[in-house]
Amino acid sequence: MKLNDLSCFEKARENLKEVVRDTPLLYSSTFSKLTGNNIYFKCENKQKTGSFKLRGAYNKIAELNCDERRKGVIASSAGNHAQGVAYAATSFGVEATVVMPLTAPLAKIQATLGYGANVIKYGEVYDECFNKAMEIREKEGVTFVHPFNDEDVIAGQGTIAFEILDKLPEVDVILVPIGGGGLISGIATAAKMLKPEIIIIGVEAEIIPSTKVSLANKKITTLPGVKSLADGISVKTPGDITFEYIKKYVDRVVTVSEDEIAYAIFILMERMKLVSEGAGAVTLAALLANKIPMSNKNIVSLISGGNIDIAMVSKIIERQLVLLKRRISFTVEIKDKVGQLGCFITKLGTLGANIIKVRQEKTWEEKGLEYADVIFEIETESKEHSIYILEALKKEEYKLEIIS
Template sequence: MPVSLEDVEKARKTLAGVICRTGLAYTNTVSEMSGNHVYLKMENLQRTGSFKLRGAYNKIANLSEKEKSKGVIASSAGNHAQGVALAATTFGISSTIVMPKHAPLSKVNATRGYGAKVVLHGDVYDEAYAKARCIQAEENSTFVHPFDDPMVIAGQGTIALELLEDLPEVEVVVVPIGGGGLISGMAVALKNLKPSIKIIGVQTKNMPCMAEAISRKCIVTIDKIPTIADGIAVKTPGNLNFDIVKHFVDDIVTVDEEEIAGAILLLLERIKTIAEGAGAAAIAAVLHRLSQYKGRKIAAVISGGNIDVNTMTRIINKGMVKSGRKVFFDTMISDKPGTLWTLLQLIADAGANVLAVTHSRDNQGVALGYAKVELELETADKEQIYAIKRLMEEKQYCVNIR
C-alpha cells in the first residue's frame, strides 16, 4: 500500500497542536431511526470547518525548503482550499487556490481570509484541477493534491486513530467519498488496527466516480451532474486512493439529492449541528442504505460544515416540503368580497399556518369572475396536508398540490 499505519501515526505527531481533536457524539435520533447505535465523528467542527486541514497541513509540513520557497497551488471545491491556505500562511509561504466558478461563496471568502489568492475556473473540481496544473507549470509552484497524495492520505487517516481511541468497540464506519483521500487514510488505519471492522463508503448518485471505478475494476471518469454535495463532486478518483479502497473498503453505497438534503435538515433540526452536503452523506447512507445492519455500533463521519447560507435555505425548504412540513396549494375562488377570507379561515381552523398568499385575477386560464389563489402553508406532516385537501374539496374547492 502507498500509505502505511506508521505514516498515519507520524502524521498525527505532525498535526499535534494544529488540529482540533473532534468529538464523537452519540445520536439518539439517528440510532432510533436506523435501529443501530450511531455515533457522529464531528469533523464539521474541525478548524476551517472540515477534515481537509489534516491532510493539507501534513503535506505542506513535509515539503522541502526549496518546495516551500516556490509557493503552493491547489485545486479544490472549497474545503481543501481552506486547509491549504491556512497551512501555507502558518508556514509563511504563498498559496494560490483554483476553485470551481460556482463554489459556495462562504468557502471562497474563507479561503481568501486565510491568505490565499483564489482563481475561479470551471464548473466542477476536475476543471479547476486542470487549470491549477496549467498555473503550476507557468509559475513552477508546488502542487498540493486534495486526495491523491500519500501525505494528504496519511493526514486524513488520523481521524481513524481518534475514532478507535474513543470507541474501540466500533463495528461499522461510514465515510463520504469524493476523490477518496479521506476514506483511504481512514481505511489504512482502521483495517490495520481492527481488521474485523466494516468500512462503508458513500457517494452521491450524481457523481459516483469511485463506486463506478470499483465496479469496473479500473479508474473511470464520469459525466458531471450538479449535486448539493459539492465537497464530493469529483469526476475521477485518485490512483492511490483507488488502490487503497479496492483493498480495504468493504462496500460503497450511493445516496440521492433528496436523501442528502433530508440528512442536512435532520442534523440541523434534531442534532443541532450544521453539515454541508458531503458531510451529511454518511447520515443519509445510515438511514437509507444500511438496512442490513441492526444493533451495530456505527460511526458516521460528518466530514464538513461549510455550507452556503443560500444553499442551506433551499435545502431547508426542500426538506420541509418532502417531509410534509410545508406545502403549496393552488385553487380557484369566486372574485367576490369575503371569499378569500373564508378560504383563509378554513385553513386556519384546520391548524395550518399560512406563510404566503398570492391572489390573481389575470393569470392565463382564470375565467372572468374568478381568481386564482396560491397558498404556501406550514403544516405538521403529510397526513395534515391531505386532511386539509379533503376539507377544501368538501367545501367545493378544486385543489392542486404543487
C-alpha cells in the same frame, strides 16, 4: 512514503495536535431508532475551515522541507481543499496560491483569500484548474498540494480514525464519503490497523460513482463529469494511490441518489441541528435509504464538511417541505363579502396551520361577483396534519383545489 504501519498516522496526529479540532462524536437516538443500529455522527463539519480537508493539507505542508516551504505551494480546488491549504500554509508562513474555477461561489473565494492564499480564477471546471496549477508548478518550482492523491494528505485524513476509536472503541462500522478517495483511504487504513475487524463502507453519489465503477472494472475508470448536489465528491477519476488503499482496506461501496442526499441534508438540520454540505450528508443518506443492511451495530456516520451555500440550503428546505407534504398550496372558493376571508384564516389557525402566503385570483368573470378564488400556501406539522386540515375544511363544504 507508504502507509505500511501506524507510525505515519501517529506522526500526522502529532503534526496536527495543536491545530485541528478533535471534532464531536454525537450519538443520535432518533436515527438509531429509525435504522435499528446505534448511530453516531463524527462532525467534521465542525472542523476549522468547515471540513476535514485541513487535516491533509496541514500535514502535507508540515512534512515539506525548508527549501520547499520557501518556494511556496500551489493547489487547485473549488472549495474545501482551497480553504484547508490556505489556512495551513499561512500557519507555516508559506506562500500559497490556489487556482479556483470562475464558477466558484464568491463566499468560498473570499474565505480562501481570508485565510491568506492568493487566488487565481481560471476555467469553468476543476480539470482546467488542475492543468493551470500544473503549469504554474512547472514554471515556478512550487510544491503541488493534491486534494487526495498524496500519502501525506492521506495520513492527515486518517487521524480521524484515532479520534473515533478513542471515543468509541466498540465501533463496528465507519461510513465515509468517497470523492477522489483520500479521506476513506486514510480512515480505512488507520482504522484497520487499529482494529482489523472494523468494517469500512464508502458512500458515493449515484450519478458519478467513479470508485464503485473502478472497483467493478478492477481498474481505474474515468466517468463523464457530472455535478452532484454532493459537489465535494463529484470526482470523475479516483487517484491511483488512493485506489490501491481502497482495494485493500475498504469493505464495500454504496451509492445514493440526489433526492436521498437532499433529504439527508434536510433531516440533519431538523433533527440534529447540524448543517452539512451534500458530500457530508451522503453517509446518513445511505443509512436512511436502507443501503446498509445491518442491525444492532455501532455505526459512525462521518459528516465530512458543512460548507454549503446558504441559498442552496433554502432551496433544499423549501423542496423537502413540499415533498413531505408539510407545505401545501391550494385554492379555496370564498364568498367575496366583508369578513369571509378573515373567517377562513381564523379557521386555518384553529386547525394548527401556519399561513405562508395568501393571494386572490382575479377570476370574477368565471365566478361572478359573489365569489373569489384565493390561493393559500400553508405549513403543517406533518403529512398527516395536512390531510387532517384539508379534510376538516371539506367537511365544512369549502371548495378546495390542491395545487401542490
